[in-house]
Amino acid sequence: MTKICCIGAGYVGGPTMAMIAKQCPDVQVNVVDINENRIAAWQTDELPIYEPGLLEVVQEARGRNLFFSTDVDQGIRDADIVFVSVNTPTKTFGEGAGCASDLQYWELCARRIKEVSTSDKIIVEKSTLPVRTAEAMERVLHAGDNPVHFEVLSNPEFLAEGTAIDDLHNPDRVLIGGHETETGRKAIQTLVEIYATWIPRERILTTNLWSSELSKLTANAFLAQRVSSINAISALCEATEADVAEVAHAIGTDSRIGPKFLKASIGFGGSCFKKDILNLVYLCETYGLKEPAEYWRQVVVMNEYQEKRFVTTMLHSMFNTIANKRIAVLGFAFKADTGDTRESPAIKVCRELAAEHATIVVSDPEAMENAKLEMPELADRIGFEEDPYKAAEGAHAVAVLTDWKLYKELDFRRIYDGMQKPAFLFDGRNMLDHDALFEMGFEVYSIGKGYKTHLK
Ligand SMILES: NC(=O)c1ccc[n+]([C@@H]2O[C@H](COP(=O)([O-])OP(=O)(O)OC[C@H]3O[C@@H](n4cnc5c(N)ncnc54)[C@H](O)[C@@H]3O)[C@@H](O)[C@H]2O)c1
Numbered sequence: 001m002t003k004i005c006c007i008g009a010g011y012v013g014g015p016t017m018a019m020i021a022k023q024c025p026d027v028q029v030n031v032v033d034i035n036e037n038r039i040a041a042w043q044t045d046e047l048p049i050y051e052p053g054l055l056e057v058v059q060e061a062r063g064r065n066l067f068f069s070t071d072v073d074q075g076i077r078d079a080d081i082v083f084v085s086v087n088t089p090t091k092t093f094g095e096g097a098g099c100a101s102d103l104q105y106w107e108l109c110a111r112r113i114k115e116v117s118t119s120d121k122i123i124v125e126k127s128t129l130p131v132r133t134a135e136a137m138e139r140v141l142h143a144g145d146n147p148v149h150f151e152v153l154s155n156p157e158f159l160a161e162g163t164a165i166d167d168l169h170n171p172d173r174v175l176i177g178g179h180e181t182e183t184g185r186k187a188i189q190t191l192v193e194i195y196a197t198w199i200p201r202e203r204i205l206t207t208n209l210w211s212s213e214l215s216k217l218t219a220n221a222f223l224a225q226r227v228s229s230i231n232a233i234s235a236l237c238e239a240t241e242a243d244v245a246e247v248a249h250a251i252g253t254d255s256r257i258g259p260k261f262l263k264a265s266i267g268f269g270g271s272c273f274k275k276d277i278l279n280l281v282y283l284c285e286t287y288g289l290k291e292p293a294e295y296w297r298q299v300v301v302m303n304e305y306q307e308k309r310f311v312t313t314m315l316h317s318m319f320n321t322i323a324n325k326r327i328a329v330l331g332f333a334f335k336a337d338t339g340d341t342r343e344s345p346a347i348k349v350c351r352e353l354a355a356e357h358a359t360i361v362v363s364d365p366e367a368m369e370n371a372k373l374e375m376p377e378l379a380d381r382i383g384f385e386e387d388p389y390k391a392a393e394g395a396h397a398v399a400v401l402t403d404w405k406l407y408k409e410l411d412f413r414r415i416y417d418g419m420q421k422p423a424f425l426f427d428g429r430n431m432l433d434h435d436a437l438f439e440m441g442f443e444v445y446s447i448g449k450g451y452k453t454h455l456k
């Protein structure tokens with residue numbers, strides 16, 4: 001029986017390993033982590049992350065061939081294949097602070113693997129890493145006179161939160177990079193066979209190590225670039241009475257452009273896009289490629305502009321003062337169907353609103369616990385109210401920041417009746433029926449669509 005160990009039981013390690021275990025009952029999968037609370041939660045039905053469909057997948061395999069443990073060393077020692085899926089955040093200190101990837105968690109894992117292994121293993125980079133990390137890892141793994149052989153593969157993860165289970169079940173592609181040597185090819189084949197249990201072989205791409213590592217950063221850079229591109233156009237739409245949704249539809253029907261990832265918004269969030277683009281920027285700079293670095297940096301610059309612009313619109317439309325006005329923030333997660341608030345644009349928006357001395361009430365169906373941890377410094381300005389109607393009661397403005405489906409279904413007549421007048425509504429996701437809201441009496445502001453106001 002093949003034994004897999006995955007180090008890191010987070011948003012990636014948990015769901016990916018649960019899917020492998022579900023699809024491959026003959027493979028034993030041990031997910032290990034140093035975070036005791038997380039591991040304990042994976043062992044219950046109150047999973048540590050909210051992801052539609054995840055619980056069912058975990059329940060099918062848990063206790064059969066899927067196990068969660070804090071015994072990292074034992075997990076590594078027993079395994080034929082070790083996935084490393086630890087966090088690789090942006091460095092906050094020293095050289096490359098604010099841009100480079102912080103590789104300390106990855107390197108600690110490599111050292112641990114070397115320390116405790118007594119048999120040959122395939123080591124799989126699941127975390128998103130700078131191109132050529134595998135080289136450094138191989139040096140760490142093979143330092144000294146260790147007789148054990150480690151074959152390093154890159155297998156980046158492309159799942160998106162909120163759709164992780166569908167993405168894992170039916171991925172556009174799986175990417176596996178390895179050395180073009182006999183042992184490298186053999187290791188690639190071993191991993192290909194695991195995925196081929198449920199994924200058509202032609203969707204499993206194999207490349208050299210560096211192409212695989214770089215493809216992950218490139219994919220995220222291209223995706224984020226599309227969001228920043230349409231957001232840049234949204235600003236021009238507002239100035240010209242063009243409608244960004246119409247523009248996006250018109251260009252998206254060109255098969256060379258395609259319709260996806262063209263939704264104008266308050267900006268992209270999540271733990272990956274900004275971090276991975278900045279990592280790409282840092283890599284370009286490291287190789288002396290100033291212009292490519294600047295090119296990609298602009299994707300992040302545009303995103304920050306879009307977040308800031310949203311609050312500026314709120315401020316200007318509400319007569320240039322929001323001090324002590326109650327603002328109901330509907331949605332704090334960085335996108336719908338997740339409780340994840342990492343790098344959520346809602347954080348930036350709340351900070352800017354608080355800087356204007358607004359009184360903020362945050363509501364979200366899944367992200368309240370994480371939201372409470374995000375902005376401790378604003379505790380005296382922010383309240384939390386799970387019920388969106390209560391959050392909006394007495395508010396001067398409602399700002400929709402996450403595209404939760406339930407916000408489409410709210411009784412906005414009831415919300416309007418309970419609000420201060422004029423009642424402002426800022427739709428940061430362009431998801432509501434703006435004509436109907438305007439008819440009810442709202443002052444309606446959206447992204448890239450012009451404003452609907454009763455005020456002269
Ligand atoms: N979140 C996503 O949607 C997503 C998608 C694709 C790729 N990625 C990449 O996958 C990686 C993991 O992301 P995530 O969102 O799952 O992070 P996460 O923070 O949710 O999980 C990482 C886990 O690793 C554990 N860990 C850290 N060091 C450890 C060690 N030495 N030993 C054992 N456990 C350790 C942490 O305790 C944590 O639980 C990152 O590189 C990220 O860029 C994330």
Ligand SMILES: O=c1ccn([C@@H]2O[C@H](COP(=O)(O)OP(=O)(O)O[C@H]3O[C@H](CO)[C@@H](O)[C@H](O)[C@H]3O)[C@@H](O)[C@H]2O)c(=O)[nH]1
Binds near residue numbers: 128161261265266
């Ligand atoms: O047209 C769009 C599409 C997305 N977004 C926003 O962009 C952010 C990212 O969304 P999405 O990409 O769907 O979620 P993530 O979970 O961050 O997934 C991205 O980041 C992961 C981590 O690397 C990758 O694995 C995925 O392939 C990649 O889509 C969110 O704030 C979305 O609201 C928009 O504003 N407009």
